[in-house]
Amino acid sequence: MSDKTQIHLAAALDGAGWHPAAWREPDAAPAARLIGAAYWLEQVRTAQAGLLDFVTIEDGFLLQSDEFASPDTRTDRVRGRLDASLIAARLAPLTAHIGLVPTVTTTHTEPFHVSKTIATLDYVSTGRAGWRPQVGALAPEAALFGRRDLPALRVEDLAEPETQAVIRELFDEAADHVEVVRRLWDSWEDDAEIRDLATGRFIDREKLHYIDFTGRHFSVRGPSITPRPPQGQPPVVALAHSSVPYAFAARSADVVLITPPDPDAIAPIVAEIRQAQAAAGREGERLLVFGEFVVFLDEAPVTALARKERLDEAAGAPYRSDAPIFAGSPAALADQLAQWARSGLDGFRLRPATVPHDLDGIAYGLVPELQRRGLFRSGYAADTLRGNLGLPRPANRYATAAA
Amino acid sequence: MTDSGKPLKQIHLAAHFPGVNNTTVWSDPRSGSHIEFESFRRFAQTAERALFDFLFLAEGLRLREQNGLIYDLDVVGRPDTFTVLAALAAVTDRLGLAGTINSTFNEPYEVARQFATLDHLSAGRAAWNVVTSWDAFTGENFRRGGYLPQEHRYERARSFLHAALTLFDSWHGDEISGDENTGEFLTDPEPGRFTVRDAFFDIEGQFNVPRSPQGRPVIFQAGDSDEGREFAAAEADAIFSRHGTKDAGQAFYSDVKGRMAKYGRDPDQLKVLPAATFVLADTDAEARELAEAVRFQQVSGQTAIRMLEQLWNRDLSGYDPDGPLPESDPELGEHTVARGRASVRMHRDPLATAREWRELAQAKGYSIRELIIHVTGRQNFIGSPRTIADAIDDLVQSDAADGFILVPHITPDGLDQFADNVVPLLQEKGVFRTEYAGSTLREHLGLHPLPVGDSTARTAAPEGATA
Incomplete structure (x- = not known):
């Protein structure tokens, strides 16, 4: 055992992998299997064999598109997906240690439903649930619900003040959404169920709390219909690329995923997040910062590079991503992660370019390399996701208020 | 064959994991958690061991109150329906997985996605009990608040269901070719395209869940009002009723099935399933005594x-x-x-x-x-296994029901006795399956396979024949 700071690792699961031509690889799951429980179970079992902290499951209400803000008519890409929170629930009884973090949109969903969904995921996984809230900023997505109009968004307008105002508004709503979800998780104290035969009471209703949230976007009375989940507060994981989402993560998340392109970019982002965290009144609270990579892994670096080229050719364009791309050997990736971690990161979420190849590369190539360097666990230390992330089980805000 | 020469009807059985009312005797030392997944797993696996058609979960979106205080005498609290059903799909193989989902506090796109997902993750075992409510009390937990004029609730529920059926049907099942050599993943450049415009919904786009194994979840309906019955006759695959006695059951059965002809539907394609409680003991006399004791515990x-x-x-x-x-x-x-x-x-x-x-x-x-x-709530079936098996069979053969949704008063093990002692007698009579013949819930319920496009065809022309 080493006293070096341990790196946390997560895998981001989506379709056949993150490269658009991943589904065409010889070892890829047949297209018909991408929608179905067995394929997901294989992936999460691989991630668990690699002792990863958690997997995230991507989601969205729109059919996937290569365009930024509109549907496309491509026929050469993976299209169609299942609800991520239900995939996670389907995997929970068949896994034992790994955290399950589905993506759930905040913009078009009810905080009350999301709260009990994640709480219940925490019950069916006995303490391994997390949640990645995601903003849905696109007009075509709003049209699926017909409840609100969002302006058409263009990638070239992202820096414009009007566009920034829309985005800020959506993230404000997301922050309210997370706040309501968190309050609802706390709306039952842990020992509210008493089953007291003498008085005939099933619960002590003094230990149930109306959350009475009133915001600009919605009001929610509470309490939840679902008791406080096993972890108390399942970890909230936020992906952030700029100041508005950094502030959202600083206010609302337990883990923030960032995409610095090089190690020098890490410190300024972390500093901005810490400052926002203090501004949100969370100074000293543990907020883990993870970096992101898309990974192509082969023992011989040239093989990884050649594979990326071959995939790019099949896809018709060089693969680009919001996250930095790594193509090389597991040992080289281990060195790179160690170096980046020293610049201020607690861990990494890795996006396998293809599945199963690069997910196997993470679990069976990278992880042993990190273990050899004394940077990664040799076994799960805890049964809960919070436990493995080193997050204590939080006190209930309402119990504290009453005490 | 029965004496009258009619072929014996096959009985359908389902298990309802009890919700938050006084049916559950939580004070009994055998009574387990209503929240922990282990309780649901045990309950579901007993139902599957007994070859039941499906397991059913009810829903309530606000804790009950009385005199302005949260009601504390019954079981309080429940997990999320979709999440539990998806987890149960992992620990069962054939059992249908049915849940109540409210059409008032949800949106069609999201609910359709969740049911299509559940149907995929369970390989064709999902069912949706479509309910509607109008109370502002529950609405205080939701964005819209509370709200619907009572007279509009079935109208909205029908609109909601039609929107969801349109979404389920927006993929036909042949869009994904996945040819890695040619690079063609989709045969259709715009799969899942839909538009729904009516008095309640104005939605359009592309549904993003490919067609599920059953095409859509099995549709249940539970309302007993005239509109509720009409809704069921037009749309549902099964109807939950409260009419467990012979006379009331027969009247309800013939009324609901009689309404189906005008929608071009075969009466056999709507199963009438009353909810039923039971008290089993070795003899009828013991069961009667026990039933009385249980009633005193419940009340x-x-x-x-x-x-x-x-x-x-x-x-x-x-x-x-x-x-x-x-x-x-x-x-x-x-x-x-x-x-x-x-x-x-x-x-x-x-x-x-x-x-x-x-x-x-x-x-x-x-x-x-x-x-x-x-x-209030006297048990429907009280007696020895033989007495109960005979009573259930008689009610089904005399068209008071097509089967029953059983609600035990002990959770999660209250179903075991029924599984071990009553089911074998029904099997002996030749009125209950001895193994699952099919793998989907539609097959268990004897529902015809859905031709692609069927649901929208029926919606568009309620007076016409089905495809």
């Missing part, structure tokens, strides 16, 4: 007063449950005492019901508690 003195308040619509906490009924009449008008509870709405004529209850109490010398024990 404590406090519970009796609370249930009386639900009819009287005012605070009766000063009354002695072992004493006589109140002399005064119920408060009429809006229910203010008990909130978040469907049963209060069943008291359609509180004055008449109060009069009946008083007369009965006087004639029998009942206290408040004894009266409530006798007028």
Whole structure:
């Protein structure tokens, strides 16, 4: 055992992998299997064999598109997906240690439903649930619900003040959404169920709390219909690329995923997040910062590079991503992660370019390399996701208020 | 064959994991958690061992209150329906997985996605009990708040269901080719395209879940009103009813099935499934004794007063449950005492019901508690395994039902006795499966496979024949 700071690792699961031509690889799951429980179970079992902290499951209400803000008519890409929170629930009884973090949109969903969904995921996984809230900023997505109009968004307008105002508004709503979800998780104290035969009471209703949230976007009375989940507060994981989402993560998340392109970019982002965290009144609270990579892994670096080229050719364009791309050997990736971690990161979420190849590369190539360097666990230390992330089980805000 | 020469009907059985009412005797030491997944797993695996058609979960989106306080005498709290059903799909292989999902506090796109997902993750075992509500009390937990005029709720529910059916049907099942050599993943550049425009919804785009194994979840309906029955006759694959006795059951059965012809539907394609409680013992006499004891456990003195308040619509906490009924009449008008509870709405004529209850109490010398024990929720089936098997079979063969949704009073193990002792007798009679013949819930229920496009065709032309 080493006293070096341990790196946390997560895998981001989506379709056949993150490269658009991943589904065409010889070892890829047949297209018909991408929608179905067995394929997901294989992936999460691989991630668990690699002792990863958690997997995230991507989601969205729109059919996937290569365009930024509109549907496309491509026929050469993976299209169609299942609800991520239900995939996670389907995997929970068949896994034992790994955290399950589905993506759930905040913009078009009810905080009350999301709260009990994640709480219940925490019950069916006995303490391994997390949640990645995601903003849905696109007009075509709003049209699926017909409840609100969002302006058409263009990638070239992202820096414009009007566009920034829309985005800020959506993230404000997301922050309210997370706040309501968190309050609802706390709306039952842990020992509210008493089953007291003498008085005939099933619960002590003094230990149930109306959350009475009133915001600009919605009001929610509470309490939840679902008791406080096993972890108390399942970890909230936020992906952030700029100041508005950094502030959202600083206010609302337990883990923030960032995409610095090089190690020098890490410190300024972390500093901005810490400052926002203090501004949100969370100074000293543990907020883990993870970096992101898309990974192509082969023992011989040239093989990884050649594979990326071959995939790019099949896809018709060089693969680009919001996250930095790594193509090389597991040992080289281990060195790179160690170096980046020293610049201020607690861990990494890795996006396998293809599945199963690069997910196997993470679990069976990278992880042993990190273990050899004394940077990664040799076994799960805890049964809960919070436990493995080193997050204590939080006190209930309402119990504290009453005490 | 029966004596009348009619072929024997096959019985359908389902298990309802009890919700938050006084059916569950939580004070019994055998009573387990209503939240931990282990309880659901055990309950589901017993139902599957017994070859039941499906497991059913009810829903309530606000904790019940009485006299302005959270109701604390019954089980309180439940997990999320979709999430539990998806997890149960992992620990069962054939059992249908049915849940109530409210059409008032959800949006069609999201619900359709969740059911299509559940159907994929369970390989064709999902079912949706479409319910509708209108109370502002529950609405306080949601964005829209509360709200729907009562007369619009079935209209909106139908619109909601039609929107969801349109989404389920927006993929035809042949869009994904996945040819890695040519690079063609999709045969259709715009799969899942849909538009729904009516008085309640204005939505369009592309649905993003490919067609699920059953095409859509099996559709259940539970309302007993005239609109509810019509809705079921037009749209549903199964209807939950409250009519467990022979006469009432037969009347309901023929009424609902009689409404189907005008929608071009075969009466066999709507299963009538009353909810039923049971008390089993070695002999009928023991079962009767046990049933009485269970009723006393289900209705404590406090519970009796609370249930009386639900009819009287005012605070009766000063009354002695072992004493006589109140002399005064119920408060009429809006229910203010008990909130978040469907049963209060069943008291359609509180004055008449109060009069009946008083007369009965006087004639029998009942206290408040004894009266409530006798007028609410008596068990449907009480007896030895043989007696119960005969009763169930008789009700099904005489067209009072197509089967039953059983609700045990002990969770999660209350179903085991039924599985071990009654199911074998039904199998001996040749009226219940000895193995699952199919893998999907539609197959278990004897529902015809859905041709692609069927649901929208029927929606568009309710008077026409099905495809």
